[in-house]
Amino acid sequence: xxxxxxxxxxxxxxGTSQSAIAASNxxxxxxxxxxxxxxxxxxxxxxxxAVLLGEEALDNRAVLDLHRPLEQxxxxxxxxxxxxxxxxxxxxxxxxAVADDRERRVRAVVGVPAETxxxxxxxxxxxxxxxxxxxMIVSEPFAVAYGIDALLHTMIVDVGAGTTDFCVMRGRYPTxxxxxxxxxxxxxxxxxxxxxxxERHPEVQFSEYMVRTWKEQHGFVGExxxxxxxxxxxxxKMHELDITEPLRVACESLVAPFSxxxxxxxxxxxxxxxxxxxxxxxxSGRGARIRGLAKELQRALDELGGGKVRMVDDPVFAGALGGxxxxxxADESDWEKVAA
Amino acid sequence: MPAASPPxxxxxxxxxxxxxxxGVVDDNLRAIRNQPEGRLHRRPPVSxxxxxxxxxxxxxxxxxxxxxxxxxxxLAAPAAASAPxxxxxxxxxxxxxxxxxxxxxxxxxxxxxxxxxxxxGGDLGTRTPTGLAEKELxxxxxxxxxxxxxxxxxxxxxxxxxxxxxxxxxxxxxxNERGADLFVSIHVNWLEDGRANRGxxxxxxxxxxxxxxxxxxRDENRESGYALADVRxxxxxxxxxxxxxxxxGLARAVQRQLVRxxxxxxxxxxxxxxxxxxxxxxxxxxxxxxxxxxxxxxxAEEARLLAQEGYRERIAVALCAGIRSYSELVASTxxxxxxx
Numbered sequence: 001x002x003x004x005x006x007x008x009x010x011x012x013x014x015g016t017s018q019s020a021i022a023a024s025n026x027x028x029x030x031x032x033x034x035x036x037x038x039x040x041x042x043x044x045x046x047x048x049x050a051v052l053l054g055e056e057a058l059d060n061r062a063v064l065d066l067h068r069p070l071e072q073x074x075x076x077x078x079x080x081x082x083x084x085x086x087x088x089x090x091x092x093x094x095x096x097a098v099a100d101d102r103e104r105r106v107r108a109v110v111g112v113p114a115e116t117x118x119x120x121x122x123x124x125x126x127x128x129x130x131x132x133x134x135x136m137i138v139s140e141p142f143a144v145a146y147g148i149d150a151l152l153h154t155m156i157v158d159v160g161a162g163t164t165d166f167c168v169m170r171g172r173y174p175t176x177x178x179x180x181x182x183x184x185x186x187x188x189x190x191x192x193x194x195x196x197x198x199e200r201h202p203e204v205q206f207s208e209y210m211v212r213t214w215k216e217q218h219g220f221v222g223e224x225x226x227x228x229x230x231x232x233x234x235x236x237k238m239h240e241l242d243i244t245e246p247l248r249v250a251c252e253s254l255v256a257p258f259s260x261x262x263x264x265x266x267x268x269x270x271x272x273x274x275x276x277x278x279x280x281x282x283x284s285g286r287g288a289r290i291r292g293l294a295k296e297l298q299r300a301l302d303e304l305g306g307g308k309v310r311m312v313d314d315p316v317f318a319g320a321l322g323g324x325x326x327x328x329x330a331d332e333s334d335w336e337k338v339a340a
Numbered sequence: 341m342p343a344a345s346p347p348x349x350x351x352x353x354x355x356x357x358x359x360x361x362x363g364v365v366d367d368n369l370r371a372i373r374n375q376p377e378g379r380l381h382r383r384p385p386v387s388x389x390x391x392x393x394x395x396x397x398x399x400x401x402x403x404x405x406x407x408x409x410x411x412x413x414x415l416a417a418p419a420a421a422s423a424p425x426x427x428x429x430x431x432x433x434x435x436x437x438x439x440x441x442x443x444x445x446x447x448x449x450x451x452x453x454x455x456x457x458x459x460x461g462g463d464l465g466t467r468t469p470t471g472l473a474e475k476e477l478x479x480x481x482x483x484x485x486x487x488x489x490x491x492x493x494x495x496x497x498x499x500x501x502x503x504x505x506x507x508x509x510x511x512x513x514x515x516n517e518r519g520a521d522l523f524v525s526i527h528v529n530w531l532e533d534g535r536a537n538r539g540x541x542x543x544x545x546x547x548x549x550x551x552x553x554x555x556x557x558r559d560e561n562r563e564s565g566y567a568l569a570d571v572r573x574x575x576x577x578x579x580x581x582x583x584x585x586x587x588x589g590l591a592r593a594v595q596r597q598l599v600r601x602x603x604x605x606x607x608x609x610x611x612x613x614x615x616x617x618x619x620x621x622x623x624x625x626x627x628x629x630x631x632x633x634x635x636x637x638x639x640a641e642e643a644r645l646l647a648q649e650g651y652r653e654r655i656a657v658a659l660c661a662g663i664r665s666y667s668e669l670v671a672s673t674x675x676x677x678x679x680x
Contacts, residue, residue, distance in 0.1 A: 125371075135368075136364055138364055142364075163502075171360075172363055173360055176649055188503070256471070329357055334365045338372070
């Protein structure tokens, strides 16, 4: 059995809202980044589990101490419960990937926001001790770039829930000057959308989960040919609600900061390669699935002489697949150096 | 729209991939190796006998005050020669307030530091017409500072880890609940009204009769989360506070490092000195606390520099150096005390 066969390689995209895993045994999973513990013995009897994850945790949130342990793509600090929740999510993802392959040891590549602090990476390493054999932590947009072979003169814009990461690939492992992290991302759109709806319809009852679902199903920038109408209760009775304009405004709140950051990063690229980078801007991440976003960002590049913005084929798994590609390509000696 | 045949990045380049993977491994090894090996050399907890002796010494009176009370001042005196002389608040304690006790009587090691990036969320702080916002700059500098402090062996907490709105009350509450030894609030200034529009200034808690400072404090206090009655009560209780002297020592150390470092690249930056002001975030924290206005967005050149990572890194390094200098001073003062 070769070393590669002895180990199960996994790529993990640890996200604020959802986390994804892709493994060398061809498994792929995505879970909501929520962890819940029953609030008391009664709750424990109801849910029949010591801990619930993902959708199951969300569905039972009324009887759980529910944690969304990542904030702006980083592990929330100061709470042991949040650290425990991150560990649960990662362990759960790895269990899903390992499945019947329990004899094989795990080598993991985990993608984190581009400007994640070193202390957070160290926390992550600590959390995964004992769960994986070796661990590499990489910036999420780099993982995306690696996975799609966009390694030179490209720009990755990875739109997550908590952060949006920008990375210019210059044929080297990206440094601080090649990357930016904005907190304008899926969550900030949700917050603004909720605020705008509340202003227009103070009587309507809705939750953050409903808002996120509306955005994911109908989010758009630019012109919309049809109205976006959703249902929400008013004093317990369902009403139809036209959220076209608030949704457009909330989604378009991403366009200006994204454009500015793209232009800012482009200006730092060697002049002879700027056009190549402009023509190879790649959107990834769950938050990038807002209709018309690529077109609007492309329009922003017009003032620099034009460019092309396209979406990766699989925005949800692009990061995890990139991590898997890194795990696959790394040598034995590389893995030995970063043993967990 | 883009050209018909955009330049394409190279595909499947094994040499390039090898180079990138080497970069991944190096980055991970740097993170692993920079993990603090051990904490800073800490003073052991202050013993009861030491406290008793110190209290006895303080009661003994003026001799000790004169010999020890000025230690911090004396060592920090070279800072901010051009700065306005801070008001000697201790000379006018409230009627019935306890006599001022020198901070040197209770020297304790600095272990935990709360970094407070100013503003956040819908509270942008100051901003340039091009959209560069104080809240983003303070977060970036705060994160950099936190990383450096952690690498130096301090325990670091943040009042906000992302682009979120946190009331001043909650910022102070977090620092108090975590038992922080120091609180460092980071802000970026906007200077106008005929004053030089570029400079660095560091505040510690105290009253001010400078109309500019009063206006600045009013602006920074806007998101306090406190009722007016609370504010009055808090302000009434502070001015004989032991923390004030320690805060001034910290402010001086930080201001000195900031000015020295920034003038290496921008000699024209004004040293606006160490000042006292009633910022609520300083009032409600229970440990030595400062508010550093590390730069001025009102100046176009400064705004241009602030957009560069290198300049923000320089500011973070200077803040860290000032904090370390102060903590070493505190530790050495404690040693002198024990020797006596």
